[in-house]
Amino acid sequence: MLVSANTSVLTEKSQKRVDYLQWSDYFMAIAFLSAMRSKDPNSQVGACVVNKEKKIVGIGYNGMPNGCSDDDLPWNREADNILDTKYPYVCHAEMNAILNKNSADLKDCTIYVALFPCNECAKLIIQSGIKEIVYLSDKYHNDYKMVASRQLLDMAGVKYRQHIPQHSQILIDFDSINIPVGKHHKEPKSVSSP
Numbered sequence: 041m042l043v044s045a046n047t048s049v050l051t052e053k054s055q056k057r058v059d060y061l062q063w064s065d066y067f068m069a070i071a072f073l074s075a076m077r078s079k080d081p082n083s084q085v086g087a088c089v090v091n092k093e094k095k096i097v098g099i100g101y102n103g104m105p106n107g108c109s110d111d112d113l114p115w116n117r118e119a120d121n122i123l124d125t126k127y128p129y130v131c132h133a134e135m136n137a138i139l140n141k142n143s144a145d146l147k148d149c150t151i152y153v154a155l156f157p158c159n160e161c162a163k164l165i166i167q168s169g170i171k172e173i174v175y176l177s178d179k180y181h182n183d184y185k186m187v188a189s190r191q192l193l194d195m196a197g198v199k200y201r202q203h204i205p206q207h208s209q210i211l212i213d214f215d216s217i218n219i220p221v222g223k224h225h226k227e228p229k230s231v232s233s234p
């Protein structure tokens with residue numbers, strides 16, 4: 041299902057929109073929006089750290105370290121020499137989100153991330169005090185790094201759960217703010233609220 045900001049399902053009584061984004065879709069969408077900044081040609085990963093008050097306290101995506109040119113470093117997945125691949129150089133999305141934090145600490149926060157965190161990110165997550173991981177893809181489930189990650193997270197009592205989005209796509213329409221009053225699309229009255 042595709043939802044856009046200019047689609048308004050209105051309740052008859054209060055006229056309040058009812059098709060607004062749920063919190064978890066909102067935070068995951070922010071992680072995915074952040075991932076759109078990534079130069080990685082294969083996996084664009086975004087992460088968004090949220091505190092108990094549902095405030096965003098850190099955002100990041102996978103990219104080369106500050107001051108290290110992402111034109112000069114390799115983006116290959118494979119090469120005869122590992123030093124000619126991206127893996128030794130790229131900063132993971134979780135690392136960037138944690139280091140970019142704008143609060144004193146990340147105790148009891150939740151991290152929303154596009155891809156299940158690897159073992160190195162699991163260590164950072166644990167040490168930072170983050171207590172929950174909400175991830176979308178688990179495409180490397182059987183990789184030893186993810187096996188080690190789950191082992192560490194289980195030992196440290198960090199919960200993790202896969203996010204099932206309410207909408208498979210979310211459209212951002214910059215024109216929606218200019219739609220005149222009364223011209224917003226209205227769904228039939230029979231539509232039930234989420």
Ligand SMILES: O=c1ccn([C@H]2C[C@H](O)[C@@H](COP(=O)(O)O)O2)c(=O)[nH]1
Pocket residue numbers: 080082083084085101102103117126130131132133134155156157158159161
């Ligand atoms: O926990 C993780 C694991 C990986 N990443 C980043 C690192 C790379 O830029 C990509 C993975 O590339 P593949 O080509 O899919 O191997 O994802 C991350 O940010 N966080």
Ligand SMILES: [Zn+2]
Pocket residue numbers: 132134157158159160161162
């Ligand atoms: Zn990682």
